[in-house]
Amino acid sequence: MLTTDTLIATPGPTEIPHRVLLALARRPTNPDLDPDFFKRYDEVRVMLARMLGTSKGNVVVWVGEAMSGLEAAVANLTINGNKVAVLSNGVFGDAFADLVASYGGVPIIHKVDYGKVLDPDKVKAFLRSEAREAELVTMVHCETPSGTLNNLKDIAAVVKSEGKLLIVDVVSSMGGTEVNVSWGVDVVIGGSQKVLNLPSGLTILVVSDEAWERMEKVSYRGFYLNIRLWRDVVERMEFPYTHSEPLINGLLESLRMIEEEGLSNVYARHRAISRGVVNAVEVMGLRLVPESEEYSSPTVTAFYTPDGISEAKVREGAFKYGVLIAGSWGPLKGRVLRIGHMGYTASLNMMTNAVVALAKALNDAGYRVKVSDAVEAFLNGVGL
Numbered sequence: 001m002l003t004t005d006t007l008i009a010t011p012g013p014t015e016i017p018h019r020v021l022l023a024l025a026r027r028p029t030n031p032d033l034d035p036d037f038f039k040r041y042d043e044v045r046v047m048l049a050r051m052l053g054t055s056k057g058n059v060v061v062w063v064g065e066a067m068s069g070l071e072a073a074v075a076n077l078t079i080n081g082n083k084v085a086v087l088s089n090g091v092f093g094d095a096f097a098d099l100v101a102s103y104g105g106v107p108i109i110h111k112v113d114y115g116k117v118l119d120p121d122k123v124k125a126f127l128r129s130e131a132r133e134a135e136l137v138t139m140v141h142c143e144t145p146s147g148t149l150n151n152l153k154d155i156a157a158v159v160k161s162e163g164k165l166l167i168v169d170v171v172s173s174m175g176g177t178e179v180n181v182s183w184g185v186d187v188v189i190g191g192s193q194k195v196l197n198l199p200s201g202l203t204i205l206v207v208s209d210e211a212w213e214r215m216e217k218v219s220y221r222g223f224y225l226n227i228r229l230w231r232d233v234v235e236r237m238e239f240p241y242t243h244s245e246p247l248i249n250g251l252l253e254s255l256r257m258i259e260e261e262g263l264s265n266v267y268a269r270h271r272a273i274s275r276g277v278v279n280a281v282e283v284m285g286l287r288l289v290p291e292s293e294e295y296s297s298p299t300v301t302a303f304y305t306p307d308g309i310s311e312a313k314v315r316e317g318a319f320k321y322g323v324l325i326a327g328s329w330g331p332l333k334g335r336v337l338r339i340g341h342m343g344y345t346a347s348l349n350m351m352t353n354a355v356v357a358l359a360k361a362l363n364d365a366g367y368r369v370k371v372s373d374a375v376e377a378f379l380n381g382v383g384l
Contacts, residue, residue: 003322009354010326011144011172011300011340012194016250020197023253024246031245032238040252041243042234047255051263052188052206053180060205060230061251063244066171066191069203071099072225073167073187076215077136080104085131085164087123089150090114090143091330092169100138108134114146114332115291120154127162137166142173145329146289147302147338149173153183160184165211174204175258176270176299176342186211195270195299195343198250205230254343270298272382273346277301277339279381280355284362284369289328289336299346302328302338306367311337317361323354348382 008015016024031037045056052059062068074096078084084105086097089112097107110126112118118139127137137159141152152168159166165186170179174188175195181188185208192202205227207215215228223229229240258266278293281303289302305311311327311334318325328336339354341347355378359371 005322006319007323007345007350007353007357009323009339009341009345009350011338012191012342013200014194014197014340014342015345015350016197016199017254017257017344019257020250020253024199024250026246026249028245031243031248035237037243037245037248038234038237041248044248044252044255045234047252047259048204048206051175051179051255051258053182054206057231058181058207058209058212060207060227061248062203062205062230063201063241063247064203064224065200066189066193066203068225069189069191069205070096070169072203072227073189073205074099074105074138075103075222075225076220076227077165077167077187077211077218078103078105079135079218082106082136083108083131083134085110085127085134085137087118087126087137087139087155088112089116089118089146089148090140091145091332092143093138093140094330096138096140096167096169105136113291114143115148115289115295117148117290117295118150118155120151120158123155124158124162127159127164135164137164138168139166140169141179142170142177142297142299144172144297144300144338145302145332145336147297147300148290148295149177149297152179152185156184165208165214172299172342173297175266176346177267177297181206181208192247192251196251196254197343197345198247198254201244202247202251267298270341270346273341273348273351274298274301275383276378276381277341277351277355280358280374280378283377284359284374289332299342300338300340302332302336304336306362309362309365309367311335313365314358314361317364318354318357320364321357321360323357325354325358348384352378
């Protein structure tokens with residue numbers, strides 16, 4: 001290997017900024033007993049509340065990969081035998097149906113192709129017909145395996161107009177594009193290892209007043225995934241179990257970096273870098289998984305490998321040039337490559353390296369592209 005380091009250009013986990021690494025390395029104390037840790041945890045809640053359009057009292061951050069939050073939302077809100085409307089245009093949307101069934105709910109699925117996004121008008125028709133008896137609705141904002149971004153604002157308005165509660169997976173979108181629970185979202189679930197640029201290990205939850213009320217009604221009896229146990233932890237100065245001080249320190253620093261840049265600037269940077277990567281992919285003659293560029297997420301670009309070219313071979317080739325890119329999951333596995341531009345990695349220098357590595361890897365695999373054209377397309381897309 002001629003490289004001395006590897007750029008992680010995957011859609012999570014991601015590169016970790018130097019400032020966050022230093023925060024992770026801070027000397028630990030006892031988070032169960034140290035009053036300063038509770039202050040830091042509360043500061044994290046305040047900043048997340050500002051980002052997500054809510055109040056800090058509705059924000060929970062616990063130890064566990066984001067999947068624990070997705071399961072917890074279903075476990076705490078699903079009533080045995082009740083129908084749940086599952087809106088799906090991808091792998092993780094489909095997974096909600098499995099979670100609902102595992103907790104005794106009856107998933108009623110509205111499914112669209114992986115390259116498409118959810119249509120608010122069709123969602124409304126679905127909620128008024130097959131899913132009219134459902135009290136809960138689930139959806140995914142950014143479907144990372146296919147690189148699509150659903151119109152959360154309009155779909156939330158539709159769900160709320162039908163008098164239903166909405167659970168949303170924002171794991172791959174939160175921090176990279178606007179997410180505002182005031183649009184009518186009742187539970188959002190995020191994670192630490194995507195746009196927030198931390199190691200995996202934290203789940204972020206925002207719970208509406210209506211969702212808290214339903215949780216009391218459902219009265220989930222489990223412990224680790226019991227969201228109700230976290231409602232007043234700061235006021236009581238007591239966590240249900242020992243928290244991860246290094247991860248909270250890292251999250252606090254990550255959120256400070258976002259606030260220093262300004263949320264609108266962060267979102268604009270993600271949009272610009274995404275346009276650049278999409279431009280480069282298209283100039284190389286590669287087909288996006290999203291059927292329209294407007295469906296593409298600003299945090300990840302997903303595209304099909306050329307006919308006759310091994311997806312694994314392209315990934316291996318990019319790694320040889322010092323860049324780690326991703327394949328995909330489910331029905332797209334072995335057919336799709338993905339480049340993540342999340343948080344710190346949504347940057348000119350990092351994504352230039354990613355585009356060069358991809359172009360070189362494609363050439364090495366037998367698919368001819370001009371590296372300079374790909375780089376020029378990326379820079380033009382970014383606006384340079």
